[in-house]
Amino acid sequence: MNKLRTVILVIIDIFMVNMAYLLSINITFYERFTEIATIYQNDVLAVTIIYLICFISFKMYSSLWHLTGTDEFLLGAGGGILAGALVILYTRNIGATIPLNVCVIGTMLTCILVLGYRVLYRVYRRTLLYVPYKYSNDQQRVMIIGAGSAGTMIINEMLSRRNLKLNPILLIDDADFKQGKRISGVKVEGKREDIIRLAEEQEIDTIIIAIPSIDNENKRKILEICKKANCKIKIIPGIYEIISGEATVSKIKDVELEDLLGREQVVLDNKGISEYLNNKIVLVTGAGGSIGSELCRQIVQFGPKLLILLDIYENTVYDIQNELRYDYPNLNIKVLIGSVRDKDRLKEIFNRYNINVVFHAAAHKHVPLMEDSPKEAIKNNVFGTLNLVNISHIKCVEKFVLISTDKAVNPTNIMGATKRLCEMIIQSYNTISETEFVAVRFGNVLGSNGSVIPLFKKQIKNGGPVTVTHKNITRYFMLIPEAAQLVLQAGGFAKGGEIFVLDMGKPVKIYDLAMDLIKLSGLEPHRDIKIKITGLRPGEKLYEELLMSEEGLLNTNHKKIYIGRPTFDSIENLSKKLSDLKDILEENDEEKVKEKLKQIVPTYKEPSEVNEVAITNNEIVD
Secondary structure (H helix, E strand, C coil): CHHHHHHHHHHHHHHHHHHHHHHHHHHHCCCCHHHHHHHHHCCHHHHHHHHHHHHHHCCCCCCCHHHCCHHHHHHHHHHHHHHHHHHHHHHHHCCCCCCHHHHHHHHHHHHHHHHHHHHHHHHHHHHHHHHHHHCCCCCEEEEEECCCHHHHHHHHHHHHCHHHCEEEEEEECCCHHHCCCEECCEEEEECHHHHHHHHHHCCCCEEEECCCCCCHHHHHHHHHHHHCCCCEEEECCCCHHHHCCCCCHHHCEECCHHHHHCCCCCCCCHHHHHHHHCCCEEEEECCCCHHHHHHHHHHHHHCCCEEEEEECCHHHHHHHHHHHHHHCCCCCEEEEECCCCCHHHHHHHHHHCCCCEEEECCCCCCHHHHHHCHHHHHHHHHHHHHHHHHHHHHCCCCEEEEEEEHHHCCCCCHHHHHHHHHHHHHHHHHCCCCCEEEEEEECEEECCCCCHHHHHHHHHHCCCCEEECCCCCEECEEEHHHHHHHHHHHHHHCCCCCEEEECCCCCEEHHHHHHHHHHHECCCECCCECEEECCCCCCCCCCCCCCCCCCCCEECCCCCEEEECCCCCCHHHHHHHHHHHHHHHCCCCHHHHHHHHHHHCCCCCCHHHHHHHHHHCCCCCC
């Protein structure tokens, strides 16, 4: 189809070039037309070839002329003028002497005819498509925020591709000088404060935010306004789409909750991170998980000598292996299958590889599941960590970074209590080891495996209801790449024994997240999608904390990373308690296991105790 279109354009251009020169002869030498036309006939082939070569050189056959703009027009004019100049040189030195005024006027007429029919073609297409399309009832009515380059590209594509069923109705832009102006027939009708009113007046179905360079704070503010318009909201991902010329409808994505969070981009001390990762052998446990896999993506950018991916589940670690090998063909990577619960497997790995840095992300993390299987949580999280810490200590690993959680602070569930015990293990070992043992504590990450966001999306897709355990339940959230980057940065700050606490921003109501996701889908909560309160799950508390009262906070050189003061048992005392816990695991009495865990982790309480206090003290975020 493209080749046929090019052939047709070439044939039309040949006709237009020669028609232009014949018209020029008729205008300047009307009475001698036959004589001058005979002279021109001798060089008609050379003139035609010169013009075609110039047109090809100026890419006139590779442009989408139904989307033609200033660039295409200037290229066409440049090609025509250059060809006309070459024709004059040719006729003066090699060919027959065609009168100069014929060549000059012929050049001008060629540009007018060759560019003219192309522009008329665009006018024809726009008239044919735009008028019935503009008033069609089967199109989504679209408001575009941003009357810049991205907005222009999006409008042009919508108007030229009817199958998209997207009808650009109006533009929104905060610039005063753009108000009332039109882009491809679409008018700029207001600023951000007019979004809700115009969306209602114009019966808008979809809002597209087409400002790739927008900062996170302004994006969040605009999204907060758009949420109230009861429209489906979409967004162009980033500035690179404009730079690469790819700001097309296919690149537009649904607005995600991370866009609403408006979190600043993390700025890293790359030199500090590189010093402990570059040319080092790095082990990541749980490498197939959400955090583990993102850690791997971030670590490879600092040039490790060897990156070892350890996981018990082969499918996910296989996926991240393929991704890394595709993106980094020269990367030295080793994927190992094994469990941190297996001492012999860990000894085998550490004996084979002289590991310098360990990132320990492997853990059972689902709160309700671990309430039903407490022994498995303890075996994997506590004794798996103990195995890994012990072998790292014996082999004198340089740094050991434990991925912890806000659920370890004043835990109300088995999972949180086991992670708090893991923190105690690494702090205790740090007092006797050459290895720098540290933990990094943060809350929920958006989009991680098993998190609430994918569940909500699936429920909305299925027509609801969206299930929330409690209307007042709150959680801290951050992005997966942000969490991984800050973990690497904390590792660079580590001196040993610290629990690094990441700045999670303000806690967010899960109920509000459900409301936002429904609105972002262009639906109305409680009318289109119901929200059902199901009650707190086993071990679940209404709010999470990032710091225990006795820990306090110390600043680091990074504004998003803090240090909690060490609170731990001596290694001898803790080892005795862990030995007792291990013996109790053999007794097959889950209640006894929980009681022992509460003795070791004195801040471990029943959810009812903490939740009742929270409600009484009004500690729930409104």
